[in-house]
Amino acid sequence: MTVIDANRMHEIETRYPEYFHRSFRQRFGGLMILIATLLYSLYAVWFFDLPKLFAEAHWERVGIYLSQWVSYDVQPEFRIGDDGSIDIRYPRFSPLGDNPHPDWLVNNPDGSITVSISGTSRSVTVSRSETIVTAHGVSVPVEVSSGAPKVVGPVPGWMTVYDDNVLADLGFAGNVSISVDRVKIRKRFIGWANFIFDTQSSFFDKPVGEVVSLIVSGPRIKPDQSNLSLAFDDIWNNSEWQHGDVWTKLFQTIVMAFLGTLLGALTAFPLAFLAARNITPNRLLNQILKRFFDFLRSVDMLIWALFLTRAFGPGPLAGSGAIFLTETGTLGKLYSEGLENIDNKPREGIKSTGAQTVLVHRYGIMPQIVPVFVSQTLYQWESNVRGATIIGAVGAGGIGLKLWEAMRTNANWENVAYMVILILIVVFIFDAASNALRHRLMGTKAH
Template identity: 50%
Template sequence: MKTLDAAAMNALEARHPEIFRRFNWRHFRIPLLAVVCVVYLASAWWYFGVSKVIHDANWGIAGNYLADWVSYEIRPEISIGEDGGMSIDYPRFDPIGPNPNPLWIQSTKKTVTRTSETPTAAPSTPAAPKSNFSFMAPAPSAPKQAQAAAVTETRTEEVVTEARVTLGSGRAIDVSPDKIVLTRDGEQAVLTLDRAVGEVRAEGTLPTWVEQRTPGGRVIAFFGFSGWTDISAERVRVRRRYLGWANFIFDTNSAFFGKPAGEVIRLVTEGERLDPTQSNLSLAVNDVLYNPSWQHLDVWTKLLQTVIMAFMGTLMAMIVAFPLSFFAARNIFRNRPVNQITKRLFDFLRSVDMLIWALFFTRAFGPGPLAGISAIFFTDTGTLGKLYSEALENIDEKQREGVRSVGASPAAVQRYGVIPQIMPVFLSQALYFWESNTRSATIIGAVGAGGIGLKLWEAMRTNSDWENVAYMVLLILLVVYIFDLVSNALRSRLIGTTQG
């Protein structure tokens, strides 16, 4: 068999290039990568059941929670007595204040006379004399108790016979002892109350904004942002929603509650003392700081505690990680066992999440900022130590050799040949971690490590103070934004570039 030389092979390849062309996979890299990404996303979508979660999600409740962040509710409760008389009451800490009489509730009243019997205390009877017990003799009978006399009490009361609650344009609740009429944008739902058996019966098909899960059970009607109502056979609970934060400056117990801003300024500057023991200015400041609904002073104190907690934890971590990073850097400290031990220490400290460290130290030290500082210190010591040691291992050795060539001591070599190179990077990373830890300190505070995180968690647990949650979240965002500006400005001066 004749073999072709190189020239013949090249000539053959030039005449028939399609035969000798090799298959190049590089042309298919992007399509393959796209296919892999699509397959991965589809499998993740199926594995976590995203479609079912989206389908079963109650978006109406999510909307109500979102509305609770920027609004407040007035919560009247209409109670229906056995005789058909109704009364309108408000919770003790309702934001409407004392003596509520809102214009959006109109009622018809009448005076009724009610009679009730109150039993009096039974007269005491002398104790039976003690006798020797015998199995043969019958037991002495107990003396008969005197019958308690009942006292009849007659009183005159004013009761509500009908009430109309207006929840915005075209939205109302008409309440009578035996019937409820719900109106929303031209649609009506009529409910009949049977107090004898404790049932609420719907006349006809209920619209989509009225919900009754079981026949005869309670009914919940939603009126959009305006509010909602919960109806049972004995009472009607109404939630009237308003945009804004109620009593943010002065609480209902304050002498300045409900007064316009101009009148408050006049009272503070030139008005007569509302409290003989202090000036009106002092009283106003005290009422704002110790507002029981918003607790401004306590929230600001906890926020400052969070900032200090983040600062102290980051500062201690930087101080400890700085010298340890020199032992971890292979080009600085040429001792492999020490290098490995120090690096494994960094790995251990940063592999445990800050939240887990916070739980551990909360159990060890008890709830408070000390646990938070310790959690930040441990986590950041490991992370900063790793970053510092890697920065040391990537320094320019020429500067270090230049200092050593003039006969400088080992300490002077590190001082003038190493530290000037890495100090801007070290400080920049420490500033970034301080900014980041301000956010992290909020999270670990929720598990008892002190600061505003614990107060935020307490407000969320009530499931009714979402406006307080929004207030604290905005304060945290403001502080993080200020720290971000300060940190960027300082890093720009240290590194010499503008940080985004």
Template identity: 50%
Template structure:
């Protein structure tokens, strides 16, 4: 290594300044890039009003939606009649099932003499004749007069009614209802609301932070965090008690297995007395699970299978059509420029429009259903796969092809032994990747009317109520994509001669 003197270094710098001293652009390019990036982010923040959107977003509502994905509610309503009698009602489709007697609710009952007013009977006077007989053909019929009968006196009867109801929301939170007062306790704080049998609601004292009354004398909303909430009116309390999990996932309230433990169900299936004389307990259990009206397992799985078939058939047909067309589009395979350009522009036309737009078009043409989805996938992927296949053909090594040609092989043999061995693994790998990707895409285009689980998911989301079912279908979609992604990666790794990682 030769050492240079300071004079020689200065002379070298003078002769080649661009080598020793970097250009100004090289020095300032990183700060300039960071400045442009920051300016762009600030402009986007201002243009899309991101700060205002974040400030006005209802994060509590969003969190409530997420909670509903993994919880269910029981919704009892405690009503206080004018004579002081109380009764507790559950909605018809409440997951608690018939004859609810939950452990978290205590009801005190008494015998009470109640006066029940009977509705007066209505008597109708029969017409003298019909229109054909009295006024000629097509003449209007005379009106029928309804005469109310004299009102009947109220009847008195002895009934068993609820005199006191206590609902335990958490270990330290309760709702106690009596004919005179509705009391809500949460920890050390307490609310008392007198029963008024009117539209006005007035609490005794100030409301704590976990209670809200939007307008004076309006209903009072009380929150118990994850455990649920309740709405207090002048003569009723509507309770929403929340539980973690999915209610009645296997057996609905109408099933003979409803309410039984896992051990009881297994015992009945293994050798218990038949619950239905016409079929075995195993057959009855499978039937109740598949046709569960709350979760609709069979329908959901059938729609998921439609989505899988839609993605597979659409991708397969696209690969079969793109394969021969790619040989025409490749310039080193087909030495015909017009044919190359026409085929490539055809590929551009197919893939220039998104799959979702093609799905809307084919849904309009063929009607809703999997056929429209398969057509959209087939049409879009033909263009995409055709472009990828043709580019792979244009980048092959020409030596194997020249070697096969030199021995006098026919053109078909040249492609078979000189071209296909190089590109076939790439073709199959790309097709498998598109098949995996289309499993996700089929869900989206299904929501636009192409059928499958995407359409069922969209129908459930439109109600904004059945969030556990939505999450159930989302999990099925995620699991399906994960399985096909694993299979596709394993096959691609084997095709290109590497072990799967």
């Protein structure tokens, strides 16, 4: 055990004062940051009134929307005539087509109709005088022969009685609305209906093997067009999913991002040389250009898109212009700061040989900045692919506008899911390609 005397201890304190005489900030800085963070969190909870927000939120809608992303429903309506007849009707654009005969709908010998909602555990039997709803292990008759529908017996928790109708909630499988003269059923299916061929296609509702056989070696459905060409046209012009329009708008989004980023980079590159203090020793010009870059990037891309759609009308031109203006400011700032941080020795060495300014820039500056500039530009391009989707929603064209239109209907959530998946795939692809190119340019290994 080593004993340190007073003189040695004083010598150590003198040599390392930062360890023995710590300031108030050093001693309590971490605790103060923790307390400040806690106070700010409490302020945010009070400011946004989070308890009330969470209490009044419609959490049940989350499940409804998510289920609609991966499913579709069919809505047969049974109209009961005065003579006891039951007329079955479907919506105009039913996923089953113009002449549906689903196997889950059975005509019984007594004239009633049974609809299987979810196997045998959930079903509805419609007759002239009553409708029987079977769910959760019980069968509940609802009389419809009087002035208003009447539940016979106790009303279960999944059934709600109103003045003129009775609503039975069968969960994800669907629901049933019963009134005196009609019974409307919403039956839900997992999947995306008619994703390949819509109800107007010649290939609609045909088995996969038959479709392949028709395309490969079957007789022509239309004499003036091959079956392969006809199948492609039916898929591309699918009226329900609009594949052609969706993919065209997606390509517009990619072009908007590429064109706006490219033009921004080409404009920012020469301006950055004028804004860099070590390249252009003109302080007034440096400051003017740097403030110009600050102005362009301080106005959000979405705001630029709103201005340009007012000027040029909605479309991809406004989107490309918004990206161009934003990227000119962002890349101009990044490029000029990169130029100001280069090693001046190669540049001074080439300048000492009497070389012209263009050659000094070419051999003294460009080898240092090109990998960095390209890397920064690729990153911005990757980011703008996502940004182009957002600005499309305000009228700047591309898939963003189509996505917003589908969301506004509050009914086409499966179409929303389709477009979101396409956007995610494109973002993932561009992210991987951009990362690979950046690592290759920088000479590092991608992880």
